[in-house]
Amino acid sequence: HSGKYLCAAFREPASRVREVEEENRRIRLQLSQSQGPANQPADGNYGNQQWGASADTGPEDGDNTAEERNNHTECPRSPSVQKCELIHVACVCAGHNASRDVVTLVKSVLFHRRNPLHFHFITDTVAHRILRTLFQSWMVPSVQVSFYDADELKSEVSWIPNKHYSGIYGLMKLTLTKALPADLSKVIVLDTDITFATDIAELWGIFRKFTGEISQVIGLVENQSDWYLGNLWKNHKPWPALGRGFNTGVILLYLERLRRIGWEQMWRLTAERELMSMLSTSLADQDIFNAFIKQNPVLVHQLPCFWNVQLSDHTRSEQCYTEVSDLKVIHWNSPKKLRVKNKHVEFFRNLYLTFLEYDGNLLRRELFGCPSQANPESVRLQAALEELDEDDQCYDFRRERLTVHRVHLYFLQYEYTAAEDGTDVTLVAQLSMDRRTVVQLDMTHTKKALVVPAFETLRYRLSFPKSKAELLSMLDMGTLYTFRYHVWPKGHAPTDYAKWRTATTPYRVEWEADFEPYVVVRRDCPEYDQRFVGFGWNKVSHVLELDAQEFELTVLPNAFMVHMPHAPSFDISKFRSSFGYRNCLNTLKDEFHQDLSRKYGSAALKYLTAQRTA
Known part of the structure; x- marks a missing residue:
């Protein structure tokens, strides 16, 4: 069938379809007898003909035969979404790894979106800090973010034994009617x-197809593995499910209707009943959702499978699409993630890596025709940017100073216990932790900048010196040199390498113009000036302001770093080739000195004098 949207049609053996149909008719009969005619949906169908049917056929097809439904080829139109309608998305996100995954998810959503978005994150402390900082620094227009403390929800699900690798967080989607605001009526729930x-918005629009006043409350895609069929291995006993069951990586939750039917009590009763025989869940919330749907099939609206193409082991994901261009959502629901087996796995991997590496600055675009929902800080910065003169040769530098750079925190998990004496040190590439001068010089209570003497090699392969004695030997043999001695000696001359050769204790040096050493400083030191x-002049200006704040420049006698050769950066090439670039840099230096004088008064005049005589 030609067109933009793909019709999904599963063709299972006729005997299997008849078995499921008979089971579902029996369940519908039981529901009608237990609930009475007042609660029975007018059209009498459950879900939307999920077993063997075209995924979005109308309710009037509810009692068609399996053969008639398999031959049904009419493709539905995408449900309409109002322009500028706010779309709500919820995720449970805990830990460093989940935070990294959710960033890629968010990028893919923002890339395609044309509507305002409100993200709802149920997080632990780690994920909360990471995502809060990320969204604050991204400053994407028409995006709202709310956070909910996962610790406050643990008691809701901690009583459920769970063998899934997601742990207790894998059960928290069950609590969303309680966790999310009471006036929030609908939400799309996504795995990270x-x-x-x-x-x-195409997925959001499907809410409009949920039939009846309270009949359909959950939208899900059929599970694409054989897990719930119970035939993966001998004595495999999964939780109860309708046929293949449903995957909960993508869920449409009609919260308003769920609250109306008493969802919290219903899923609890389901879990308690099944745990009497199953003892624990294997697939976390998915097991409980499926057991609930098995008892209440009328409440589910089956989504076309291209809304959750599941790339896990034992899946039939290739049956969801004829061309990869038909795909809507890819779900990496396997511990193997990018290493899963699929004939189109390279396409999927490249799509994932595209968003993983995508420059988030490109997502800071306003939504055309929608009222701006930018925060006050974003409005202020935008106004400041508009005041800049685009014809100014230093426009790029001035714009960069006003730009809020995106921040990503702690992408690698680490174990950390704070030192009781307050002498914690952040590990930088040039610093090894077997030195501690930090304690001896009492850096917690004094203003010191510890200078790490810098050397360089012109060789791309070098056996790194393991001691000061070995480094001095390499220096004498010409394998190493003092840093930039042949092109920019002023940058490190105040370190006094001659004195360092024989020094056994730290020694103080005085600031000189253009001094740019590598330093170890306290966290509360002045930050780099973003105009550079x-x-x-980035390190030069930083060390200059350290001196203005009366930090003592103290050279470490046994510490050192070695700069390795590398290709020139784009910016150093511009500096070397462009007179305008160098002229602009001089302009910025003068402006920095003027700002320094206003900040520190007459004491800062020495820096301007030194610069002019240098």
Whole structure:
């Protein structure tokens, strides 16, 4: 069938379809007898003909035969979404790894979206800090973010034994009617290992197809593995499910209707009943959702399988699409993630890596025709940017100073216990932890900047010196040199390498113009001045302000770093080839000195004098 949207049609053996149909008719009969005619949906169908049917056929097809439904080929139109309608998305996100995954998910959603978004994150402390900082620094227009403390929800699900690797957090989607605001009526719920290949508004629009006043409350895609069929291995006993069951990586939750039917009590009763025989869950919330749907099939609206193409072991994901261009959502629901076996796995991997590496600055675009929902800080910065003169040769530098750079925190998990004496040190590439001068010089209570003497080699392969004695030997043999001695000696001359050769204790040096050593300083030191982006004067200006704040420049006698050769950066190439670039840098230096004088008064005049005589 030609067109933009793909019709999904599963063709299972006729005997299996008849078995499931008979089971579902029996369940519908039981529901009608137990609930009475007042609660029975008018159209009498459950879900939307999930077993063997075209995924979005109308309710009037509810009692068609399996053969008639398999031959049904009419493709539905995408449900409409109002322009500028706010779309709500919820995720449970805990830990460093999940935070990294959810960033890629968010990028894929923002890339395709044309509507305002409100993200709802149920997080632990780690994920909360990471994602809060990320969204604050991203400053994406028309995006709202709310956080909910996962610790406050643990008691809701901690009583459920769970063997899934997601642990207790894998059960928290069950609590969303309680966790999310009471006035929130609908939400799209996503696992963190999801990548969107289309506008999420298309998925949001499917809520409009939920039939009846309270009949359909959950939208799900059929499970694409054989897990719930119970035939993966001998004595495999999964939780009860309708047929193949449903995957909960992508869920449409009609919260308003769920609260109306008493969802919290219903899923608890289901879990308690099944745990009497199953003892624990294997697939976390998915097991309980499926057991609930098995008892209440009328409440589910089956989504076309391209809304959750599941790349896990034992799946039939290739049956969801004829061309990869038909895909909507890719779900990496396997511990193997990018190493799963699929004939289109390279396409999927490249799509994931595209968003993983995508420059988030490109997502800071306003939504055309929608009222701006930018925060006050974003409005202020935008106004400041508009005041800049685009014809100014230093425009790029000035714009960069006003730009809020995106921040990603702690992408690698680490174990850390704070030192009781307050002498914690952040590990930088040039610093090894077997030195501690930090304690001896009482850096916690004094203002010191510890200078790490810098050397360099012109060789791309070097056996790194393991001691000061070995480094001095390499220096004498010409294998190493003092840093930039042949092109920029002023940058490190105040370190006094001659004195360092024989020094056994730290020694103080005085600031000189253009001094740019590598230093170890306290966290509360002045930050780098953002006007000096690219190449030139970033470390110089930083050390200059350290001196202005009366930090003592103290050279470490046994510490050292070695600079390795590398290709020139784009900015240093511009500095070397462009007179305008160098002239602009001089302009920025003068402005920095003027700002320094206003900040520190007459004491800062020495820096301007030294600069002019240098």
